[in-house]
Amino acid sequence: MKTRLRWRKLVSHFMLGLTGVCALVAVSVxxxxxxxxxxxxSTSINWNFFTKLPAPVGExxxxxxxAIVGSAKLLLLASIFGVPxxxxxxxxxxxFSNSSIAFVVRYAADLLNGVPSIVIGIFAYAxxxxxxxxxxxxxxxxALGVMMIPITLRSTEEFLHAVPRALREGSMxxxxxxxxxxMSVVVPAAYRGTMTAILLAxxxxxxxxxxxxxxALGNRYWSPGFNQPTASLPAMIYSYALxxxxxxxxxxxxxxxxxxxxxxxVNIFARAILSRGGTILR
Amino acid sequence: xATSTTTVPDAxxxxxxxxxxxxxxxxxxxxxxxxxxxxxxxxxxxxxLVLQLWHDSTLSRHKFGLNFFLTRVWDPITEEFGALPxxxxxxxxxxxxxLLAVPLGLGAAIFLAELAPQKISDALQFFIDLLAAVxxxxxxxxxxxxxxxxxxxxxxxxxxxxxxxxxxFSGPAFGVGFLTAGIVLAIxxxxxxxxxxxxxxxxxxxxQREAALAxxxxxxxxxxxxxxxxARSGIMGSIFLALARALGETMAVxxxxxxxxxxxxxxxxxxxxxxxxxxxxxxxxxxxxxxALVELGLVLFLFTFILNGLARxxxxxxxxxxxxMGHV
Numbered sequence: 001m002k003t004r005l006r007w008r009k010l011v012s013h014f015m016l017g018l019t020g021v022c023a024l025v026a027v028s029v030x031x032x033x034x035x036x037x038x039x040x041x042s043t044s045i046n047w048n049f050f051t052k053l054p055a056p057v058g059e060x061x062x063x064x065x066x067a068i069v070g071s072a073k074l075l076l077l078a079s080i081f082g083v084p085x086x087x088x089x090x091x092x093x094x095x096f097s098n099s100s101i102a103f104v105v106r107y108a109a110d111l112l113n114g115v116p117s118i119v120i121g122i123f124a125y126a127x128x129x130x131x132x133x134x135x136x137x138x139x140x141x142x143a144l145g146v147m148m149i150p151i152t153l154r155s156t157e158e159f160l161h162a163v164p165r166a167l168r169e170g171s172m173x174x175x176x177x178x179x180x181x182x183m184s185v186v187v188p189a190a191y192r193g194t195m196t197a198i199l200l201a202x203x204x205x206x207x208x209x210x211x212x213x214x215x216a217l218g219n220r221y222w223s224p225g226f227n228q229p230t231a232s233l234p235a236m237i238y239s240y241a242l243x244x245x246x247x248x249x250x251x252x253x254x255x256x257x258x259x260x261x262x263x264x265x266v267n268i269f270a271r272a273i274l275s276r277g278g279t280i281l282r
Numbered sequence: 283x284a285t286s287t288t289t290v291p292d293a294x295x296x297x298x299x300x301x302x303x304x305x306x307x308x309x310x311x312x313x314x315x316x317x318x319x320x321x322x323x324x325x326x327x328x329x330x331l332v333l334q335l336w337h338d339s340t341l342s343r344h345k346f347g348l349n350f351f352l353t354r355v356w357d358p359i360t361e362e363f364g365a366l367p368x369x370x371x372x373x374x375x376x377x378x379x380x381l382l383a384v385p386l387g388l389g390a391a392i393f394l395a396e397l398a399p400q401k402i403s404d405a406l407q408f409f410i411d412l413l414a415a416v417x418x419x420x421x422x423x424x425x426x427x428x429x430x431x432x433x434x435x436x437x438x439x440x441x442x443x444x445x446x447x448x449x450x451f452s453g454p455a456f457g458v459g460f461l462t463a464g465i466v467l468a469i470x471x472x473x474x475x476x477x478x479x480x481x482x483x484x485x486x487x488x489x490q491r492e493a494a495l496a497x498x499x500x501x502x503x504x505x506x507x508x509x510x511x512x513a514r515s516g517i518m519g520s521i522f523l524a525l526a527r528a529l530g531e532t533m534a535v536x537x538x539x540x541x542x543x544x545x546x547x548x549x550x551x552x553x554x555x556x557x558x559x560x561x562x563x564x565x566x567x568x569x570x571x572x573x574a575l576v577e578l579g580l581v582l583f584l585f586t587f588i589l590n591g592l593a594r595x596x597x598x599x600x601x602x603x604x605x606x607m608g609h610v
Contacts, residue, residue, distance in 0.1 A: 012502035022389030026472050027406055030413045085320050092317035105321045108328040114590035116530025118557045122579040123331045126338055149324055179313040207417020210532035214565040234419045241423050256423050267415045
């Protein structure tokens, strides 16, 4: 009997220890990724990387200035398209809708959120590339914008719901109209949450490559305006990593480091906004 | 929930056209209509996406029918398209990924939910959340320059010398292939399994644990025989979510799978996946070729649609609120 108990305790300690190892392994992956990126990428990060165009094939040096600007343009356009739809749609869901319409919209948003990014790419290709017969910044931004909509909408809805009802009633009791109440009481109260959600959505699409492959395509030069194929950091990493040149590989690592650093900073910043003054929410 | 808040301003005797005009002048009705248009846009986009996939694959669906899924010739020149190798590659890599990711992810989730003190658990979860934010092209970059060489030089030769008699590990070791893609995918989906499973485990009532401990079970026995079974359907939900992610993943897989349409029992063999072939071929395709690729996109969509639906159902069953999927 005693040995049996000892055995059971041994098993318990062993298995629980093993779960700890699992957690350690899972978390350490993040540091491995960061470590490799810094190790291989930091040597190629210099002033040229941020200010020069890619060097012609066969020459070393050059940078990714066009890809950095291209990514910024894509994200800006994607936000202009995706955030208002998600945000105002979220307001409708939280404040105006009845349950059956809410169910349909919520279902559609969740469905859209689950669609693989490559399928979003096909959609944007059919809608924004084929009819115009050329790749463009518009098409890439459309694909990224579509991906931002469901995240923004569901988060906005969730955070508006979390605003206490007493705030709404207080405003209404003072004679404010419903719209006035929403704009000057409810939305400001949920401001941190929605900002966080929008930033997280932005960080998520910033690293998306698959929907850009056949919408924004890529470009080794500047692409003025929004009507031409444009370079982006993720697509650049992809094509440089698959290239046969060592110098390009180094630049792919550098671009990976820059991209991941930006995404992680935005993530940490967004979560800090949420946790710092979260009196109403969470 | 939504209805309870909307009734507030309408309270009172005034209904009908007068109140409609009143609300219109105060801007409420206008606001309602405008925000409704935006909400409807979301539904419209989703419907449009499904219709587009369906409509733009018509030629291919009619020409090949079910044979599309059963044949393995993929020839743009003779315009014969059978998607079996891609479907095979997608399922095999996702299967390998789950085989590796589920035990590790579940173990880590148990540690975070049951063992670790609140502060450590939250800190680790923060890192897991950051890990989930790493873009797939970065995983591909590490896959191609770090994982592939390690596989080619160390792991695959070792597998061949010990388990080489199995057809699973036969053939030359290229480094790229089903196994490598599966491993990279596993690393990618582990954060999702951990985050969702942890929340599900945390939602298990405390009395369940206490009852098991009071009956004399060890800590592990109460966890494994009481808490985990209690959360079983939620954990299944997290696995379905991870599977949906793995099936639809494009960049990382494309960079390490080898991009050769083969059906081989060997995990060391290079292969191809649905998402990879779309990524590689779509810009140059036209006519039936393009439609066949769109049909592959439709297949991918249906896979993830069904899995996400099942996952949501299972998560709602355990957590009631279904909040386990927030902000993934």
